[in-house]
Amino acid sequence: MGKKKKRAQLPFRLNILFLFVFLLFSGLILQLGVVQILNGEEAQDEINRTENTISEIPVPRGKMYDRYGRLVLDNEPVRSITYTAPKNGAKVEDRLKLAKKLAGYIDIEDAEDKVSERDKKEYWYILNEEDALEKLTDEEKEEMDNGEQYNTMLKRITEKELAEIEWDDDLLEVIAIKKELDAASELSPHIVKNEGVTEEEYAKVSEHLGELEGIDATIDWNRISAVEGTFSDIIGSVSSSDRGIPKENEQYYLSRGYSPNDRVGISGLEEQYEAELKGTKEKVEYITNSSGEVVDSKVVTEGQRGNDLMLTIDMELQQAVDKIVREELKTAIEMHPSKNQYMSDALVVMMDPQTGEVLTMSGQHYDREEKEYRNQSYRTLYDAHRPGSAVKGATVLSGLDAGVIKPGTVFHDTEIKIGQLKKSSYRNLGNVTDVQALEKSSNVYMFHIAMRMAGEFNYHYGMKSMNFDPESFTTMRNYFKQFGLGVETGIDYPYEATGYVGPDPRGGNLLDFAIGQYDTYTTMQLAQYVSTLANDGYRIRPRLVSEIRSPKPDRDELGSVVESFNTDVLNKIEMDDKYLDRVHEGFRRVITQGTAQGHGWASLSEYKVAAKTGTAENEVYKDGKKLADTENLSLVGYAPYDEPEVAFAIIVPNNGTGNGQYDINHKIGTRIIKKYFELKKNRDKDGVNKELKQSKEGKEEVED
Template identity: 60%
Template sequence: MMVSKKKKKKKAQLPFRLNILFFIVFLLFSALVLQLGVVQILNGEAFQAEIDRTTNDYTEVPVPRGKMYDRNGNLIVGNDAEYSITYTPEKGTQASERLDVAEKLAEYISMGSEKYLNAITERDKKEYWYLNNTEEAESLLTVEETEEMDNGEAYNETLERIDEEKVNDYSKQQLEVIAIKKEMDKAMALTPQVIKNDDVTPEEFARVSARLDELPGVNATTDWNREYPYDETFRDFAGSITSESQGIPAEKEDYYLTRGYSRNDRVGDSGLEEQYENALRGRKEKIQYTTNSNGTVVDSDVVVEGERGKDLVLTVDMELQQEIDKVLREEIQTAVQNQPSENKYLEDAMAVVLNPKTGEILAAAGQHYDHEENEFSNTGTSAIYNANAPGSAVKGATVLGGYQSGVIEQGQQFYDEPIQIADTPEKSSWRNLGWVNDLEALEQSSNVYMFYIAMRMGGEYNFQQNKSINIDYAAFQEMRNYFSQFGLGVPTGVDFPYESTGYEGSNPDAGNLLDLAIGQYDIYTTMQMAQYVSTIANDGYRVRPHFMKEIRNPIPHDEDLGPIYKSNDTEVMNRIQMSDSHIERVQEGFRRVFQAPNGTASNYFADKSYEAAGKTGTAEYDIYENGELQASTENLSLIGYAPYDDPEVAFALIVPHVGKGNDHPINHKIGQGILDAYFELQNEDEEE
């Protein structure tokens, strides 16, 4: 009986304990339910919003640049489409993930050329080894060392400690993976980075295109390089654009970034590409990427359609441009071959042709001759960048300045014989001309006549041989003020990123004032000389020279020119202060230079049907090396326009460093070639 009682007691205690346990479980479960209720009721929306949170980011895809055409619709600069492999990483993409993609991509494209392999650095190799041997790499630093460094310092120190022997035995395939990853590492989140573009084969393009789903961030697309149907002709004026690796120039980073550019955008960095960057750049395609809280792209949408750049129609006639380049080369070659000893310093010739009434530049050319290689190179921009003493071609401005200042009158005569100022070298014309008036002084190119204008402008009216003269040095500035009205010594305003304004001599003695009057002191560019003669041809109106004729809107998927976006109208910069009768007097003098029997250019132009006018020029030029005189040479120049009574074309040319004693009239032959080519092309157009 006693045993039975004990068993009953135990049975009574067991349910009680279970009840307590169940009660505790109940309380915990209730607390959990309560907590879940609080989360669901009070914070549910916030947590759900966090789960559903997405971020919108934008990227911009470059479009083809606008093209350049000549005035007749001939393509000067176009776009050559080429295959391109790009990589656009998502936000938060890790280095190991990029490596995985690089290893897969290396199976489909080749990066084995010297261009890519030679760019791989020792650090690139060590980073590759680090990713493939993370545990071993991290063991190169002790825990104590790691605690004393930030992550960047620890990483760099780890790379330093990787034995070079570990990274010097990579296979070519591994090196290609490193080359791909090197390009991928340049990419910013959601911004396309070119991996390979200038030598992607059609097979590579096809292989990558078919496997984009296994290559996260990789795309096979089309890029564009500039093409030049006329090769080097006019190319330095057209300019160049930066490469993908260069992007926007560092010195202009702020300028471009504030105008919506990305750092890796290609921009015009010289010539007309730079001048008209805003028109040629186009409108980039803007894509919106939607990413979730994990950084995964869940959607994309084109929010701004891309549009290629606007097209530039230039004033240049490429047929005329080619002919002038040819004339420059032929005449330099002839001069050198005829008298190699006299012309060993003859290397360059420059010419500018424009419409004097509108300022449209029809051609601008320069050729450089390499005597050792017997080769020519195109140096057209030297017509804008390089300044030279033009000689007597400036005498039209000198005579007009003389009229305006009142120191001479129309018909004024001076006796042309050598001038001897005390204690200075004799100064004379190319020969003694005797009594000459203003027209004869231009026709026969009298230096002495211009000397008298300069002396009178300086206050000296009573010159006597072998006596000193007193000059008011303000005459330098007065004469330069007259010259500047024609564009000499000041900017022409041409639509180009840079132009030289020439150089003013800095020694104001009497002899230099006389030299200034005959174009042998201050120096000018060929473009300035072209604007000067155009101003005289255009009855005293100085117009701005320009390359841009029109900007045209592009037509999608069409090679034809679109509607006009902007036209470049004639801009008169100033009207010279001289009276119509004075301008007409100089125009008559210029006509005589080319047409009258005693004219210095009449042997080459008097029998031409286009009836030209203009002025010849010769300037002495000494060449020094290491402070020692090597040679005394001459610059030859020529300016002109035609027809003289209703000009439609004007030109200027300068040929520096032609040796003295040269019997090849290179300036006349080039000028003749320019006008002949222009009017022959005009006649062909009329016949068509």
């Protein structure tokens, strides 16, 4: 009885279990039905979604302002047509179809010049892929990889086969557009056209974006000068929108998060301050399906244009100095066309000797083939020349500090003769001290310093040879380097020359070195040298940028300071200050009663200018053949001599020689110093020209 009851309970429990399983599966099936019927499309999209991809959209670069906040470089918005390739790329046939569609809405200028023979062969290949494959043998197909096969097929496409296609303007436009589409990176906008996009083209493309997959009509930018091109070569340039990062620098930029088609600074300040000017790209998150198609996007980081640069340059003074230098160069060439047939450049640097801030860099170049004058300020950093007597301040200080002369040491200035070597000043000057040697520009005094530096203290006329320690060259050059002569000045610029170092350490060459007739220096090096003298022996790093500021939407308002560059002392001249005083006095006398007397400086006595002139012999060669003997004219100085606030260096190479020589170094020097103090006097506390300000305010009142 008990056994029957136990067997009767087992089927009942199984039934309960089966019922539970049945209800569970029924609920699951019902839920799947709901998902499939009601939410099927949404669920399928979720299934198809892949990992999110971030795309970075470039922004305008930072602007540049001069030391008084006047706009120097701006961005000009331009209409642009771009293409963004899908994540997994697009088939070549699809890109060709897209190019044909886009060609119906935009025109490509000079398409024929943009399409190469290879581009034409690639187009032929698309149309005749089977015929192209027949150009390979079975053996080649087995041995070559895909890339090698493709290039081999292209090489074997004949001119006759290409001639079968009618290469009219419409087809060339299509190929030129396709070429840009081929160059696009995945999920990164690539510019197809941004020069000369008309309103009509922009509107047509915008209207048909639905049928132009990956194409967009956006706003790009171009750099635009606000100062009519002056100083533009120092500002530099950026890469073009169709080329992006230069190939030689590609790895450098890609490793720093750039995209291949990003525009970057490739010269000048644009290159030097690329990290600050480039800005923060707008970051867009794209969600793609399994086919690589974008199904959603959102902005995750707002873009911001680059930081702005505050230049040390006084653009009003820069433009005035450019004009002065060009006028004087033009006058010198036209006044003596045969005498000055090799003259082509005039170079000027003005800077604050106490801070190192560069006020102007002017380089004017006469292109004799084109017969036109051009702004080439970069020559003040790139071109090195023999400066002549302008460096005698460094020679005197070298002698004083080395102990080979003392303040007031007298030498008799008359011709020296050592063996067959004869050297002299421009005339016999009689007995001269160290100060008078600078005032009268005595070569002989500098020769005696050099001889003593070399170990010869017993010079007499006609001696067969002199004691000469080859290390004396190194010693004198090391003194000169303390002033910035023969070494980098440290200016914030991508490149600067350091000049030519004479390779032959002989006694006669050391004498030439002492008067600036052997090694060569740039105008910027000469400016740093004379600034070091003016600044009581402190050598300051020259600067072209004083501040970096955050961008502001308001065009007329500067942003907050991100970084400010303080005065950077590179070294202090290691010598007694009383030696510097001797040179200061010599430079002062150059203007008042020395070699600069009678060259227009008397009328500028209120500015208290101290300076040193220079003339250096310079031979002109072509193809190893000497064409002519010319002279480099130079001038370095500072003012006021008791509290210097401006230093300057001028060098004009390849002047003609002899009587009637145009004193272009003095002409430029007097005019730029006069202009500097005139502008200073006429500025208000904010650095604004009072006359221009009053004129502008009066004009606005009339307009109101």
